[in-house]
Amino acid sequence: MIRPVAFRMNEQTAVNNFFQEDIALKNAEINSKAQVEFDTFVEKLRAVGVNVIVENDDLRMDTPDSIFPNNWISFHSNGDIGLYPMFAENRRRERREEILIRLENEGFKINNIYDYTSAEDEGFFLEGTGSLLLDRVNYKAYCALSPRADEELVIEFCEDFEYSPVIFTANQTVDGNRVPIYHTNVMMCLAENFCVICLDSIDDAVEKKNVVKHLKKDRKEIIAITEAQMHHFAGNMLQLQGNDKKYLVMSAAAHESLNKEQIAAIEKHCEILSSDLTTIETCGGGSARCMMAEVFLPKQAVLKSV
Known part of the structure; x- marks a missing residue:
């Protein structure tokens, strides 16, 4: 998790993140409120035994959305990184x-790094586990285009990491028009034995049926x-897994x-843990899941001296 130092409403993402809203506060005050929400959230996670690695953002970088690290990186149990x-x-x-x-x-x-960032030069994007909802047990990658x-890029990721793609379009209504939702993980959450999903956002009946088919096949309660x-x-x-x-x-x-x-x-299936993220949600257009980049990397073997 990345503790923010320059959090504010990002004007560059607002063009297609319709969850963002402007609020009448100075940027310094917005960042201060976001830091309080961030710290409280981390404390709650650690209190139940979740291992949280916190890295501070770098003020010199001017990165208002750094609080959402899951969009630029993913970690995998074989030691690979995207x-x-x-x-x-x-x-x-x-x-x-x-x-x-x-x-x-x-x-x-860390064994291998799959770097897809050169696609930026051609105007193509794939924003990590914001875009890719990964079923790491059944090796399926759900993605709302x-x-x-x-x-x-979804297909390329799936070939590299040996996942099967489940691709669809999810929409929301903005000014009377149906437009694509910017990230899959705001309309769908995939847990061990269940899935929380906004099926109403998948307008295409065939695509919706296909998503439901995959979830049911893998015995996920919808x-x-x-x-x-x-x-x-x-x-x-x-x-997340806590102590017990x-x-x-x-x-x-x-x-x-x-x-x-x-x-x-x-x-x-599990307990609910929630925390107030009002400022982060309002200005950033992202929430709890976006703030956490899960580290599935294996641990190095520790050699003990005799």
């Missing part, structure tokens, strides 16, 4: 080699949310938007 092409030019500066060096210093093993998720709930970030969740139990992590706004039946369905 580096991804970003739509906004100022987000490309979020990719920092020193973060990889720190992980190696903390005992994580958008200006930030190019189909050919917990449907409405588009209104999606706009409260009820799709932007991540299941699993948690579905989400924002307070997402939690409050759920009805009793949805909460009961989730709590059959």
